[in-house]
Amino acid sequence: MKILFAAPENAWGGIFDKLRHAHPDVEFNASGSYKIDSLKGFDVLIPTMSPVSETLLRSADSLQLIQQIGAGLEGVDIEAATSRGITVANVPTDVSGNADSVAELGIYLMMALARQSREIHTHLQNRQIGAPMGKALQGKTAGLVGLGGIGKALIQRLRAFNMRLIGIKSVASEEFAEQFGLDWVGNLANLPQLLSESDFVVLSLPDSDETHHLLNHNVFQYMRPGTFLVNLGRGGVIERQALLTALEDGTLGGAGLDVFWQEPPDPQDPIFSQNVIATPHIGGVTDVSLEGIYQNVIENIRRLKQGEPLLHCRN
Template identity: 35%
Template sequence: MPRQRLLQIGPLPEGLQSRLEERYHLHPLWLEGDRESFLAAATPFDGAVTMSRHACDEAVMKAMSGRVIACFGVGTERLDLSAAQRFSVHVSNTPDVLTECVADLAWGLILATARQIPQAHAFVRSGQWHQRAFGLGTRVHGKRLGIVGLGRIGHAIWRRSAGFGMPMRYHGNAPKAGIPGYEPDLVALAQWSDFLLLSCQGGPETHHLVNRTVLDALGPGGFLINIARGSVVDETALAQALSHGTLGGAGLDVYASEPGISAFLLEHQHVVTLPHMAASTHETRQAMEELVIDNLESYFQSGRLLTPVP
């Protein structure tokens, strides 16, 4: 049988790229000089493949009308899902397979930020330990953990909190059945928390959810940890809080304009910055690649997706 043709919205990880090329004919949309005209023309594509970071706007959804878009990643804020529904586009993503590695990294950020692990590493390497002792960090065990967004990843982070003897409360659209500690007021949660960890979805609904008021409530002894999306945090307010000493520190894996990061956040002594690597393990990457391919094969064989986006 002839191989299906897929419209590739943007660059993909090397492993996924090669595996898809073995099975399908791919056409790189991002190399088209006139993207809008190309999408508007009748095209013989059987579906499309993308990543969470690449925008799939109304023009893409219209071009894929009645077909499939397989997304590498969990986040859907850059996918126009309302347009997908209007044009009957079947959209999949890759949930669950990255949950545990992202939760692990969240705890890595908590420890690295509170105990200043990257700073201590640089201190030893620079030879400063010969001249003076390194400063004091902040204890993690027994502190209060506030989680914003108790979905799959937030729940995995919460499970790990028991090992650190940390009481937990959480904020979201509604309380979770069987999980106590729901706090409907985000400012109240920030006031209670020693660590405020963001694991919610991005998009317009959570844009700048963490603003100056929330950061002020978290206070000079509090730490902000973000493994959600950069858009959730007002980075100007974050920089001001750090500059004025009204926030204890921040551990960040995501940013508003990544890979761009403000020089202030990069240079601040109480900020740990990571390159959006929460899901970047060999095991998770392989599982995500396999799920993209499995979704496409399932759709082309049966018309059904294994992990459709709700």
């Protein structure tokens, strides 16, 4: 069996070496970048952040499984894979510990924005004590856009800060709101209301036809001046130019970004001269998350070798 890991060997916390040692009888190959030229000769593809198009799939002559290390399958043409009899599987955030790790990073970004962390070093260097002035999370409203595994993990943690919680999911649900302690849960049609009520807006959405550029120039106008925005989902959910404008004109007090309009982003992008706290797509890159992902992936490889049903198939 031959497996292609579409990334550098040392990416994602060294999971490539762990997989290789778990299955010494399998030939593992790392592409060295997030670009795949051909799938010829490979039985399994681990795409990571590499796009898997119908054109690419035409080069596959023995591919049986596309196994994502994580939940994100936006870049995979699942319909094209299905038509060729190729199974597509992922590791859902709520079974690996990934959702918990991403939620922790989300809170880190929220607190860093609230406490003006970009200014702290300057005050220390200038020997100024008692500044900068921060904002407490207590008593503020957090608008959670996306209430899957990450959204639920955020709810659990943000309750401890005594925040008012409101949310958006695919279908409005009073039952969900009551079960998880939110003031209300609407659908995407209620996004303007959520933005107008929130001090913090946290996104944990996939980038789909429905959500691509969900936050754009027209939508940002519903926000109160100084709102903080955190994106833990996918960069394509926010229109980049609209984000820059909202930061420049004060619609946003700041943004915490773990995902970007292109990855990796250009470090010279003028957005980063604004009040932006950026992390290099590391929400799920923790010991707990990677161990959970690793265990699920090695199990699916074992099952494929043994001809057993696979876990978390998406087609």
